[in-house]
Amino acid sequence: MENNIETMESFEKDIDQSLKRIYVGDILEGTIVGKIGTDVIVDINYHAEGIINKEELSDDPSFDIDRDINIGDKIKVKILKLENEDGTVVLSKKRGEKETAFETLEEIFSEEKIIKIKINEVVKGGVITYINGMRGFIPASLLSIDYVDDLNKFVGKELDAKIVELDQSSNKIILSPKSVELEKVEIQKKEKLNTLQNGEVVEGTVKNLTNFGAFVDIGGIQGLVRNQDLAWKRVKHPSEIVQVGDQVKVYIINVDRKNEKISLGLKDVNENPWRDVAEKYSVNNIYEGQITRLLDFGAFVRLEEGVEGLVHISELSDARITKPSDVVATGDIVKVKVLDIDKKNNKMSLSIKEAQNELDRNELEAYNEQDEATTSLKGLFGDILKKLEKDDN
Numbered sequence: 001m002e003n004n005i006e007t008m009e010s011f012e013k014d015i016d017q018s019l020k021r022i023y024v025g026d027i028l029e030g031t032i033v034g035k036i037g038t039d040v041i042v043d044i045n046y047h048a049e050g051i052i053n054k055e056e057l058s059d060d061p062s063f064d065i066d067r068d069i070n071i072g073d074k075i076k077v078k079i080l081k082l083e084n085e086d087g088t089v090v091l092s093k094k095r096g097e098k099e100t101a102f103e104t105l106e107e108i109f110s111e112e113k114i115i116k117i118k119i120n121e122v123v124k125g126g127v128i129t130y131i132n133g134m135r136g137f138i139p140a141s142l143l144s145i146d147y148v149d150d151l152n153k154f155v156g157k158e159l160d161a162k163i164v165e166l167d168q169s170s171n172k173i174i175l176s177p178k179s180v181e182l183e184k185v186e187i188q189k190k191e192k193l194n195t196l197q198n199g200e201v202v203e204g205t206v207k208n209l210t211n212f213g214a215f216v217d218i219g220g221i222q223g224l225v226r227n228q229d230l231a232w233k234r235v236k237h238p239s240e241i242v243q244v245g246d247q248v249k250v251y252i253i254n255v256d257r258k259n260e261k262i263s264l265g266l267k268d269v270n271e272n273p274w275r276d277v278a279e280k281y282s283v284n285n286i287y288e289g290q291i292t293r294l295l296d297f298g299a300f301v302r303l304e305e306g307v308e309g310l311v312h313i314s315e316l317s318d319a320r321i322t323k324p325s326d327v328v329a330t331g332d333i334v335k336v337k338v339l340d341i342d343k344k345n346n347k348m349s350l351s352i353k354e355a356q357n358e359l360d361r362n363e364l365e366a367y368n369e370q371d372e373a374t375t376s377l378k379g380l381f382g383d384i385l386k387k388l389e390k391d392d393n
Contacts, residue, residue: 022044022046022079022082022089023079023082024079024080024081024082025078025079026078026079027076027077027078027096027099027100028044028045028076028077028078028079028096029044029074029075029076029077030042030043030044030045030050030074030075030076030077030091031043031072031073031074031075032069032070032071032072032073032075033049033071034071035065035069035071038053038054038065039051039052039053039054040052040057040065040069040093042075042077042091044077044089044091046089048083048087048088048089049088049089050077050079050088050089050090050091051084051088051089051090051091052077052091052092052093053090056080056091056092056093056094056095057069057093057094058093058094058130058133059094059130059133059134059135060120060130060133061120061121062118062120062130075093075096075097076093076096076097076099076100077091077092077093077096078091078092078095078096078099079091080092080095093133094133097132097133097134098132098133098134098171101131101132101133101134102134102166102168104132105131105132105134105163105166105173106166106168108163109163109166112162113162114160114161114162114180115131115160115161115162115163116158116159116160116161117129117131117136117158117159117160117161117175117177118130118156118157118158118159119138119154119155119156119157119158119159120155121155122151122152122154122155123137125139125140126138126139126140126142126143126151127140127143127151127154127155129161129175131173131175134171134173135171135173136163136173136174136175137172137173137174137175138161138174138175138176138177139174141178142164142174142175142176142177142178142179143177143178144177144178144181145178145181145182145185159177159180160177160180161175161176161177161179161180162175162176162179162180163175164176164179185220185221188219188220188221189220189221189260190260191220192218192219192220192221193221193255193257193260193262194257196252196255196262197252197255198252198253198254198255199251199252200251200252201249201250201251201252202218202219202249202250202251202252203218203247203248203249203250204216204217204218204219204223204247204248204249204250204264205217205245205246205247205248206242206243206244206245206246206248207222207244208244209237209238209239209242209243209244210238211237212226212227213225213226213227213229213230213238214230214238214241214242214266216248216250216264218250218262218264221262222262223250223252223261223262223263223264224261224262224263224264225238225250225264225265225266226263229253229263229264229265229266229267230242230266230267231266231267231306232267232271232272232273232305232306233305233306234292234293234302234308241266242266248266249266250264250265250266251264251265252264253265272306273304273305273306273307274306274307274343274346277307277341277343277348278341278343280304281303281338281341281348282338283338283339283340283341284337284338285337285338286335286336286337286338286355286358286359287303287335287336287338288303288333288334288335288336289301289302289303289309289333289334289336289350290302290331290332290333290334291328291329291330291331291332291334292308292330293330294323294324294325294328294329294330295324296313296323296324297312297313298310298311298312298313298315298316298324299311299313299316299324299328299352301334301336301350303336303348307348308348309336309338309347309348309349309350310347310348310349310350311336311350311351311352312349312351314353315339315349315350315351315352315353315354316328316352316353317352317353318353318357327352328352334352334355335352335355335356335359336350336351336352336355337350337351337352337354337355337358338350339351339354
């Protein structure tokens with residue numbers, strides 16, 4: 001009885017297949033039932049089986065029929081010819097997948113999904129990958145967040161990527177692994193921001209130098225070490241202290257979580273030369289220093305490495321001047337008088353004018369004392385001579 005039922009079902013299936021109408025250009029789902037050399041046999045639920053020649057399997061140069069074609073796999077095929085000389089329907093796997101693949105790609109693109117791709121070859125301006133048998137292009141600028149000096153290093157590598165441009169009419173598929181990397185960096189950045197604490201010491205790598213400071217990567221996020229925080233001495237350019245690629249220990253000065261900015265310091269707080277300034281220097285005392293730079297409002301004088309004070313333009317000279325360079329130049333060795341010490345803000349007010357006036361007064365006093373002594377000696381010797389002359393007479 002069971003055999004009769006199976007025979008009946010098979011007969012009905014044969015009738016359905018014989019009555020089924022298919023046309024050139026149709027996209028059908030089929031089942032792989034065999035392989036003959038480099039050709040693949042497919043059951044398309046029709047009275048005749050379909051065949052896919054090697055050329056119609058895939059455009060992917062890494063495609064391998066033994067590895068990528070398995071008996072029982074369901075695939076999409078396009079009908080190229082209803083019947084060849086053997087009475088077999090001629091099919092195309094790559095064209096069938098291409099026409100249906102865009103539906104999947106549209107979903108991936110619109111939902112900004114991340115897909116796994118493999119780099120197949122290098123072409124002008126970028127690299128090529130294949131998605132569902134379709135050729136995708138990755139411009140060199142979208143390959144990585146890091147500078148890429150040799151595209152060939154990526155051939156054979158698997159990367160996570162997003163589709164950033166899709167146009168079915170021109171079969172255009174542009175992908176970007178870089179966008180995925182940037183998203184991961186952003187996540188790491190937020191996580192790192194939430195854990196960093198002011199005053200914490202962390203290790204990092206110098207990534208970039210600018211005129212105003214050095215950017216240091218401290219584990220997925222970059223912070224800025226401004227020139228004034230690189231060393232206690234005056235720094236004109238960060239290259240005087242660090243180079244790109246240097247491994248450094250920095251301390252967290254401030255974490256701005258709202259604006260996602262981190263201020264870092266490289267100079268050792270324990271070596272702060274201002275710590276002993278009050279013991280070394282006193283208000284109203286005179287010291288020697290060197291002019292380090294001139295600004296419109298005055299001149300900076302270095303008393304020792306890391307300790308500078310400002311001589312306001314009004315404290316440069318008794319004479320009326322329009323700019324500091326009228327009386328001093330960078331590199332000049334000068335005497336300065338300490339007017340004020342602001343240890344909290346590491347600032348010192350100095351005066352060249354007051355120092356010079358005091359030195360002049362001291363010199364004059366010394367001269368007067370010497371002159372008085374000379375006059376007294378002259379008077380003493382004069383009296384003695386007069387007495388001698390009188391005795392002789």
